[in-house]
Amino acid sequence: MHIRPFHGENIHEVLIMGVFQNLRKFFFTQGKSSDQVTAKPEKNEKPALNHILDQFKDCIDFQQRTYPNCSVHIVYLPFLVGPEPLKRDIVDPLSEATEEEAEQIFKRSQYKLTGDAKECVKGILDGQAAIFFRDLTYLVDISEPVGRSISQSETETVISGPHDGFVENLSQNLGVLRKKIKSTHLKTVKFEVGEIAKTDVVLAYIDRIADQDMVEDLKKRIRSIEFDAVMDSNMLIQLIDENPNSVFPQFMTTERPDAIASKLIGGRIVGFVDGSPSAFVCPTNFFDFFSSPDDYYQRWLLGSALRILRFIGFLITISFTAFYVSVTTYHYEMIPHTMLLNLTESRAKVPFPPLIEALLMETTIELLREAGARLPTKVGQTIGIVGGIVIGQAAVQAGFTSNILIISVATSAIASFTIPSYIMSASIRLIRFGLIIMAGVLGNLGLMMCIGLVVIHLSGVTNMGTSYLTPLSPMNFSALLDTFVRGPFWGLRKRPSISDSQNKSTNKMRK
Amino acid sequence: MNKVKEKLNVFHITLLIFMTEMNITMFSLPRLIVENIGTNGWIGYLALSVLATFNIFLYWLVYRMGRGASVFQIMECALPKAVMYPVYWALAVFWIFTASFTGKNFFLIFQMLSFQTTNPMFIFLLFCLMVFALLIKNIYNISKTATVFFFMTIWTVGLTVYQFQDWEIVRFSPHLFQLASQGHSFRNWMEVYTTFMGYELCMFLFPHVTKKSKLFQGVFIGHWVITIAQLIVILTAFGYFSFHQIESLLYPIIDLLDFIEMPFINRIENLVFSMFVFANLIVTVMYCFAALTAIKQTCPKVKPNRLEFVIVTMVFFTGYIPKYLGQSEQLLRKVLYTETYIAFIVPVVLICVLLYLKLKGKVPNNES
Structure with a gap:
């Protein structure tokens, strides 16, 4: 018996129509729904x-x-x-x-x-x-600040330059900043963030140097935060950035007042969170994470050499182990014959393929680093020495890994610590694993494809509406002098292009 | 949230055109020149570059006469949409084929060097993921990526210094355009000309630039920078290999790299050729972008990322057509020949349409 399931409609037609409608929904934009409810402001009660x-x-x-x-x-x-x-x-x-x-x-x-x-x-x-x-x-x-007094930052140490660091108390931090920049142009705006904790957040910027549109945008973002409690500035920046799923930090954070002061003068906006010793800076680009206040306190040639060294460190961190995996898995012909004998001898006893070998060693190094960070300083040092001996000698003697990989992994780890920003350093170490895996799957091509994906990702990242790859892309030649190198002071006549400052030249304040 | 403020500027257009013109034919270019133009073919190569400059000039005329209007705006002013839409679709499908064949050809060549047993479609799938990741971003981000890729690849031109020791001027013949094994013909010269393909995509940048962007300054400089870069490589190959050696080498540039030996690394072609995946990506993405722009013109209400997904899926499945290198080379040559014709026909048609519109007083104006 033929059953017609719907009034006058064939089931196939219904199915086709359903599929068609779903496809239409998938491909084409629909009109906006108008059921958005706007919250009414509560009436203020008189205090009793x-x-x-x-x-x-x-x-x-x-x-x-x-x-x-x-x-x-x-x-x-x-x-x-x-x-x-x-x-x-x-x-x-x-x-x-x-x-x-x-x-x-x-x-x-x-x-x-x-x-x-x-x-x-x-x-x-x-x-x-x-x-x-x-x-x-x-x-x-009648309040009295609770907390420690100004002391040296433990995470960002410098050899030359001021040693003071921010503390957890907001008013103390603002006081330190006021001492550094004695100008009425330094403006501060206060916000309350966190539905329950009501943490104080202060934005500071230099009027007529910082881009006012950017300041307004940042204010809007902070006001729109809906979160129970914000405990640290590193937490706050994750709530206001444009690419929350990116592995890279988009706002620079620092505990150093001198760094904050120089950023403010460069036209950036900084933010403090009560209870956090780190202040955040925006707009920030990828290359900012590789500069340290130290660079400006040394002769420019030395400062430049150090900065270049950090970029070399970045390249080594990201690619050295991956390149080892790629070469030893697929491209032995790339190794000069003088090195080839040592390498094959070293690898002969190792039972694992290079990919597994490298992943094991990299994970061990990360375990050591994490254990060292969690333990008290003295115990941390012991762990470092014990771990170093185990990894350095015992693993090779046991035929667990090759000498060359030890060199590669250790160099990568050391190189990663040359990056001044701990968060950026950690992000780079994480993506390195992706590169190692891709190098193990597709050799040099896999390595390049993974680097390509990272570049594609970085090109799309923005911070306060500015490109993360500024000044390389979009290109700004004058800003390059303070990006890959630390140019001489007579050459640094312009404020960073990323700040989009109306007062572009340094040492001047146009009304 | 604020949108990114930057716009395409002359510097980024230059590098975008540079990377788009840097297609896979570069690796066989010295052989193509030797086969089709003959002795001292590099002079012919320069002459062809001048011809490409003339072609760019035609696009500049379109831009000036159309006062910044997009090519679609110009065409739709003169002809009904019902006539134009099938043309857009046909062109889009053709550009998808071009993107796919260019992309796949690279991986088939790569298989000659390594991964002989790996299924090329697996590698091509990963490549398509990269294409999708870039295509879903706007043209500004594509140009930003191209800028970074440019700096990551341009240093490879400097590797030619390693060949200076064995470079001999005597290998350059005093004869001009002799011994071309394929003989001189329009088609054979055009085979060399296909290496410049990519500049024609500047017509899709019209809506993304302002007068300040100096679009055509960027296109002209980009074209001549790639011409000079390739000329350096061609001259190195001509002075390093003999005429007949180049003739017998399938990819002379790869062989050129093969001879470089550094104290810590040998066989650098493995690395440099892998690095070419960046240039190949930009070429593929730009053709996909052309297809995307054409299709978007016919269905503007499509949700974001949907069309991009469809296009990249089509690129991937089209990649199944070329199965081996010889077939891929033939298909690539065919699409690039067609693209050359399109590159010349499109501006000529547009100029005619604009002249017609001028007579009617309906020239679109998009100047800002």
Whole structure:
């Protein structure tokens, strides 16, 4: 019996129509849906003591004080406030004041009147005291910074140049920056990031040098962050970058105030996150990660040689082991006969193909590096020595690996540490594995294809709307003088092209 | 989020044209010159480069007369879309074939050097993934990639210094255009001319440039930089090998590299030829880009990356047609011959159309 499953339609027709519609959806753009809901702004409530007490219910670090002599209620978080400001602004003036006297006291500028409950709660969380007097609420800043004092950065050490590094406290960091750049053109903008943690983020830029469009764009991006808590600037930059899936870091981060100051003067925008010792810089290009503040404190020829050395280090890191795998797997003819005997002798005892051998050794080196980073310094050193002996000698003697591969892996690892940015160095070490695998599959061709893919990827990466490969592509000849080399100061007359500054020439400030 | 601010400029156009013209025929170029032009064929090569410059001049005329309008805009001003769409499709399919044959030919040559037992289609599949990765990016990113690839490959021209020791001027004959084994004919000279193919794709850059971009300055310089680079290699081969040696070598440039011995590396052709995958990628991508632009003209509402996927899939499956090197060479020659005709016919037709539109007072204006 012939069954017609749909009213008057053949099942094949329905199927074909379905497939056709899906194909159409796959290939062609559809109209935009209009069901986007816009959030309504909440109405601000007037701050009331009961409301604040309710908000801080079950918080043992919350304190309420009452002064019946002047009918004043004070609430604050004692662990955030300093005893000295508390005594100066609260205890001393209010303990024996009458109501009329209190009214006069609150006219002083440090007592700020607030009519917003949210602002009041935020102020308390920031270390301010909320004062409830009659039906008015005042906020007074009695906070004291908590954290370590300015000290040397442990991750970014320099031989010459200033040794101070940023710390976790935002106000201290801004103070350090203000000391470096004594200019009213240095502007700072504050934001709150994180739905729950409400971390302070400050953007700093030099007015008329930094590109204002870029500043506005960055502000917009920071305001649009929707995340519970941002703990570090390295976390924040991942929330605002354009290519979140890229392996490469797109914003440079540094703990060095001198580096930040020079970037600001170059027209970049920098950002600080409260609780993070690293500040981020944007716009950044790929080559920025290879320059160190040291380069500018040395003679330009020496600085240039060091920078070139780092780029050679980059090439060695990315390709040396992969090239070893490629040559020993497929292209023995490329090895000069003087080296060939040593190589074959060294490889004769090894039971694994070069790809497996290289991957094993590279993984071991990475394990050593990771273990060294996680352990206390003294134990870390021991691990390094023990690991070095095991890898260096025992593995070769046991016929586990060849001498030449040890040289190759060790050189690659050392070369990777010449890159000043730890995050960039780690990214490069990661993509090196891809290159090794491709070299093991398709020899030199695989190596080149993988490098090609990396270049294609890098060409598409942008940072604040600028190309990641600036100044190589798009080409800017004058900027090249401070990219692959560190040109002499008399040659560095222009601000970096990536900054897109309206004041292109250095040492000048056009109004 | 802000869009990337940079536009194509003269420097990037120069390098893009350089890389697009650097097609696979370069490796056999000295032999093609010897077979088709004969002794001192490099002079003929230069003459052909001048002819290519004239062809570029025709495109410049189109650009000037059309006041920056795209070739599609010009054609659609004169002829109905129903007439033009099949032409676009035909051209797109042809460019897909060109892209595929050029790309595949490289890997078949590569198999002569290594990976004789590997299925070339496996390598070609990986290559197609690279093509897709680049094609889904816009022309600015393609030009940025071409710029980096240029710097990664241009140093190989410097390897010719290694041949200076054995280079003899006496190997250059005093005779001009003699002993051409294929004989002199229009078709044979055109075979050498095919090496310049790639500049004609500048017609697809019209919508992506402004007056500041100095498009044609870039195209002219790019064409002459590749001419000079290839001339250096040709002259090196002519002074290094004898006339008859070149004639008997299938890919003289690979053999030229073969003789280079450094203290730490030998047989450098393995590395340099692998590096040519970058140039091959740009050539393939640019032909795919031409096909993409033509098809997009007929269906502008397609979602991003869909057409690119279809084109690269077609490139991959077309790659099954050439099975061995001889067949691939023949097919490549055929498509490049056709491309040469197209390169000349298109600007001539466009100029005629523009003259007609000028008479009617309907010349499109896209100047900015």
